[in-house]
Amino acid sequence: xxxxxDIIKYEGDNQTFIWKHPIEDFNTGTQLIVHESQEAxxxxxxxxxxxxxxxxxxxxxxxxxxxGKLFNHATGDKTPFHCEVYFINKTEQxxxxxxxxxxxxxxxxxxxxxxxxxxxxxxxxxxxxxRKLLVKVVGTEQGxxxxxxxxxxxxxxxxxxxxxxxxxxxAEKLNIFEIDEKLTxxxxxxxxxxxxxxxxxxxxxxxxxxxxxxxxxEDKQYQNFKELHFRQYADIAEAQLQQKVGVxxxxxxAQRMKIEGEAIAGKRAMEGYxxxxxxxxxxxxxxxxxxxVGQMTNMGVGLGMMAGVGGTVGAAVGGVMQDTMxxxxxxxxxxxxxxxxxxxxxxxxxxxxxxxxxxxxxKTEQAPAGMIICPxxxxxxxxxxxxxxxxxxxxxxxxxCGADVPAGGxxxxxxxGKL
Numbered sequence: 299x300x301x302x303x304d305i306i307k308y309e310g311d312n313q314t315f316i317w318k319h320p321i322e323d324f325n326t327g328t329q330l331i332v333h334e335s336q337e338a339x340x341x342x343x344x345x346x347x348x349x350x351x352x353x354x355x356x357x358x359x360x361x362x363x364x365x366g367k368l369f370n371h372a373t374g375d376k377t378p379f380h381c382e383v384y385f386i387n388k389t390e391q392x393x394x395x396x397x398x399x400x401x402x403x404x405x406x407x408x409x410x411x412x413x414x415x416x417x418x419x420x421x422x423x424x425x426x427x428x429r430k431l432l433v434k435v436v437g438t439e440q441g442x443x444x445x446x447x448x449x450x451x452x453x454x455x456x457x458x459x460x461x462x463x464x465x466x467x468x469a470e471k472l473n474i475f476e477i478d479e480k481l482t483x484x485x486x487x488x489x490x491x492x493x494x495x496x497x498x499x500x501x502x503x504x505x506x507x508x509x510x511x512x513x514x515x516e517d518k519q520y521q522n523f524k525e526l527h528f529r530q531y532a533d534i535a536e537a538q539l540q541q542k543v544g545v546x547x548x549x550x551x552a553q554r555m556k557i558e559g560e561a562i563a564g565k566r567a568m569e570g571y572x573x574x575x576x577x578x579x580x581x582x583x584x585x586x587x588x589x590x591v592g593q594m595t596n597m598g599v600g601l602g603m604m605a606g607v608g609g610t611v612g613a614a615v616g617g618v619m620q621d622t623m624x625x626x627x628x629x630x631x632x633x634x635x636x637x638x639x640x641x642x643x644x645x646x647x648x649x650x651x652x653x654x655x656x657x658x659x660x661k662t663e664q665a666p667a668g669m670i671i672c673p674x675x676x677x678x679x680x681x682x683x684x685x686x687x688x689x690x691x692x693x694x695x696x697x698x699c700g701a702d703v704p705a706g707g708x709x710x711x712x713x714x715g716k717l
Contacts, residue, residue: 335352347362
């Protein structure tokens, strides 16, 4: 005679996900005890029937409607019936490890080279639909542990994870060298994709985490692209640093020039002159220190500038220079003024361009082009060294330096010696 249980309760351990009670014959008065975070399901002829939640239940026809339809028990107390009872652990099964059994091969979207990577992590499972879980996963087994449940989902999980993983990387164009920064986003996306797949078996995917991406560190091609990737970031960082240093240097120089300018301006204000006056003084000192004729000629430009910026100083120095250097700055004019033609009547010197003699009032002759008036006889003769009328020399040489001296000159233009 089969043993009939008076009390039905869970007697498995904490690692058991689904546990089947060893006794299968009960009375309608049998007591069923279901702990918190558990469910009890009556199973008969391959069908998951009546379900009981946490609490103490007395089995009777009123709370066994589905069992009663299949087993026409007699009315009255303690009517025996045959049925299987499964206890399902409703707690969240945490820290279940997962990992790809092989590398996922795809084309890296940023640099376009083929690469193989793996992934691993942890997940948490929860019994969502006890009836569906018993029918699709457990069947006629005596029960299933957490490890057994993972083993049943292993191939299913690997296929889905590798497919979704490759699709995610391609869709998001994830850089392999920056993929670790996206682990949280990847975990959430994969969990969303996997949840409907687990629900088909009555299981809820409570948590899903990608914790590690296995990269081909030994692959030479991967190493080359990795070096290229991080070198470009180093170059950018160095360029940005140099730019900041340049800006700081320019700001420092500008601040230094500003301080120096303010100091010089303050000094001028204390001494009672302006920048324009200071430049005028500088030009005057430079003019006074130059003695060569060529340098003095260049100073004429400085005098014009000095007259504009130095007002009084420029005008004063310009006047002195014009008085003292007039002959040197314009030698042709000096020659014209210093060499006076003699009057052909009285022999007195005539100013250049004079039409009448200042002494005797005689009208003077103007020599045409190519002709000169002899200072000795006063006749117009062709330009040359001797007069064709009287034979007098038209040009003289300085007895000291031998330089040519224009007719009528009293001093040598080269050495300044008196003739």
